[in-house]
Amino acid sequence: MKKSQWEKNMMKLAAYLMAFSIIGSQATVSMAAEDRTEASQKESGADVQGDAAKTEETGDAEKAAGESGGQQDPSEIRYIASIEALSAEQAYLTYEKKPAQEELFEDLPGTLTVTPEGAEDTKEIEVVWECGTDYEAEWSGEGKELYLFTPKWDESAYGISQEAAETVTIPTVTVEIVHSEAAGEIKDLETAQEDLDGIIAQKNVLALVYLCERYEVKAEPESDADTVVTVVCGQSVQIVGVELDEAGNVWYRVSLYDQDQNYTGYIEKRYLATSDEAFLQWTDEYVQKAQEMPKKKTRTISLMSTISSYPDVNQFPASYQNKLLALKRQYPNWIFVKMETGMDFNTAVSEELGNKSWISNSQPASWKNGAAGQSGWSYASEGILRYYMDPRNFLSESSIFQFEQLTYNDSYHTESAVQAILANSFMKGDIPNEGMTYAGAFTAIGRELQVSPFHLASRVLQEQGTNGTSQLISGTYNEKYRGYYNYFNVGASGRDTELIINGLEEAKRRG
Numbered sequence: 001m002k003k004s005q006w007e008k009n010m011m012k013l014a015a016y017l018m019a020f021s022i023i024g025s026q027a028t029v030s031m032a033a034e035d036r037t038e039a040s041q042k043e044s045g046a047d048v049q050g051d052a053a054k055t056e057e058t059g060d061a062e063k064a065a066g067e068s069g070g071q072q073d074p075s076e077i078r079y080i081a082s083i084e085a086l087s088a089e090q091a092y093l094t095y096e097k098k099p100a101q102e103e104l105f106e107d108l109p110g111t112l113t114v115t116p117e118g119a120e121d122t123k124e125i126e127v128v129w130e131c132g133t134d135y136e137a138e139w140s141g142e143g144k145e146l147y148l149f150t151p152k153w154d155e156s157a158y159g160i161s162q163e164a165a166e167t168v169t170i171p172t173v174t175v176e177i178v179h180s181e182a183a184g185e186i187k188d189l190e191t192a193q194e195d196l197d198g199i200i201a202q203k204n205v206l207a208l209v210y211l212c213e214r215y216e217v218k219a220e221p222e223s224d225a226d227t228v229v230t231v232v233c234g235q236s237v238q239i240v241g242v243e244l245d246e247a248g249n250v251w252y253r254v255s256l257y258d259q260d261q262n263y264t265g266y267i268e269k270r271y272l273a274t275s276d277e278a279f280l281q282w283t284d285e286y287v288q289k290a291q292e293m294p295k296k297k298t299r300t301i302s303l304m305s306t307i308s309s310y311p312d313v314n315q316f317p318a319s320y321q322n323k324l325l326a327l328k329r330q331y332p333n334w335i336f337v338k339m340e341t342g343m344d345f346n347t348a349v350s351e352e353l354g355n356k357s358w359i360s361n362s363q364p365a366s367w368k369n370g371a372a373g374q375s376g377w378s379y380a381s382e383g384i385l386r387y388y389m390d391p392r393n394f395l396s397e398s399s400i401f402q403f404e405q406l407t408y409n410d411s412y413h414t415e416s417a418v419q420a421i422l423a424n425s426f427m428k429g430d431i432p433n434e435g436m437t438y439a440g441a442f443t444a445i446g447r448e449l450q451v452s453p454f455h456l457a458s459r460v461l462q463e464q465g466t467n468g469t470s471q472l473i474s475g476t477y478n479e480k481y482r483g484y485y486n487y488f489n490v491g492a493s494g495r496d497t498e499l500i501i502n503g504l505e506e507a508k509r510r511g
Contacts, residue, residue, distance in 0.1 A: 005483040006434055006475070007441070009507050013488045014445055014456055079161040084113035084122065085213040086171045089223075092211065092270065096247065098145065098177045101135050108173055112151060114158065125158050127151040129173065144288075145177035148311065166319035174211070174311050176270070178247070185250045185269070185288045186242070192286035196242055199278045203450055206407050207254070207274035209235040209267065210337040211311050217265035221251035228265035229258055233315065234339030237267065239279065250287060273312070273335045275405050312336045323395035330397070349385050357385060374495055401454075408450045415443040421457045426468035432475075463489045472503045484508050 085091075090109055099107075111124040129149040139145055150172050160168055178185075186192050199205060209215050214232055218225040221243040231237075241253035243266065250269040255262065269287070274280070313324045315338045324336055341348075357380040358372045368378035387393055394402060419439035422428050427438035434441070438457075446453030464470055464487060471477045472486045481504040486492060490510075492503030 009485045079117045081117040088212040094176045147175040149173040205239040207272040221266045229263045232340035425466040460487045
């Protein structure tokens with residue numbers, strides 16, 4: 001069926017938009033700070049969170065906007081400012097047969113590298129390791145075993161202050177027992193490869209690198225193969241094949257972009273997270289599952305934040321873990337991936353001050369910092385930028401979805417769900433002269449581009465507000481731009497008429 005001009009504009013601008021959100025480093029379920037630029041501060045910027053979110057969070061946001069006997073003598077304790085992360089090889093140990101606990105301890109790091117508060121040099125401190133579950137428990141005979149070990153040290157010499165506990169990440173070690181007698185992780189490799197090739201021929205299967213700080217992508221499916229490129233946690237990759245190493249472990253062949261350079265190599269299965277349903281069904285059919293790690297009560301080590309038995313949660317700084325742990329207990333199938341941005345939070349906030357971040361004059365005074373260059377708008381204050389750029393303020397059951405991976409999912413990206421997002425906006429019904437609803441259009445575009453229609457619909461609400469009165473989406477601005485639409489405001493820079501012309505010219509240029 002031939003597409004209308006409306007559909008062409010929406011498809012091409014959506015594809016352009018998602019090139020930065022899906023293929024780039026933001027395709028993530030991660031807790032990376034969002035870039036709250038001018039687009040997210042426009043009239044719908046506060047409203048797009050939803051009226052409920054706005055009323056629930058206003059108090060905390062305003063507070064943030066306004067803020068610029070026998071015990072050991074604390075002065076005798078050296079406090080830890082940071083702990084160096086373990087390498088991927090140290091943080092995830094694999095054995096074909098289960099070693100005795102005494103033998104295992106010989107393979108665990110004997111020290112951790114820490115930086116004391118106020119010091120420039122690092123210090124090695126001795127640690128012992130404790131398993132969160134019963135390591136000596138008898139194997140069920142099915143799948144693999146997984147155990148999580150956490151460190152303990154002399155806290156009377158090196159402690160963690162209450163302030164540092166919010167940011168210090170405690171390293172953990174995951175121990176995987178493969179049981180070589182259980183054979184390879186894929187029983188019928190040839191058939192599995194053929195079926196995976198069929199899935200890949202129909203769609204892009206995207207995944208995220210996780211459970212590590214950095215990962216060395218290999219040229220061959222072997223841990224001692226040459227390194228193609230080293231990537232950080234949260235890196236987006238496209239799965240393009242599967243192989244087994246000599247021990248029968250699964251490696252996925254992946255394609256990825258790093259620093260605008262394309263690389264192809266291999267990543268071990270355990271370091272990839274994905275929500276692609278077709279791929280997950282394929283793994284259910286062909287890939288041998290690990291025995292689920294037993295869950296016990298979490299424990300607390302003195303001033304340290306809670307350490308859980310979920311490796312994905314443990315990758316985050318302590319100040320994230322309690323809220324993520326609560327979500328994980330409620331939704332155990334959710335996977336949280338830390339995204340390493342390489343940016344300092346204070347620097348990121350300072351870069352957004354001024355002309356980059358506008359906010360409606362209808363918002364509270366504490367959210368504003370002087371008049372912007374257009375009537376009805378002010379510059380956003382540093383306090384409100386800090387609030388909205390800090391992911392820890394949004395780790396709730398509803399707000400967490402702003403960090404969702406932006407790939408398409410058949411099971412829950414339904415037209416009725418998209419309709420619920422649009423219900424109280426100008427897009428609640430039919431598109432004028434198009435013979436379809438907005439919800440149907442977003443769902444169809446999302447399916448074709450393999451991106452989340454929830455994101456597309458929410459992004460338009462963010463850009464156009466609930467009333468949708470902008471000339472950028474009228475299709476009738478003048479004869480030159482009749483039939484052209486720019487719902488995403490791509491290229492719509494400048495003021496007043498200049499903004500409209502630039503945005504429609506962009507829509508026309510993209511066809």
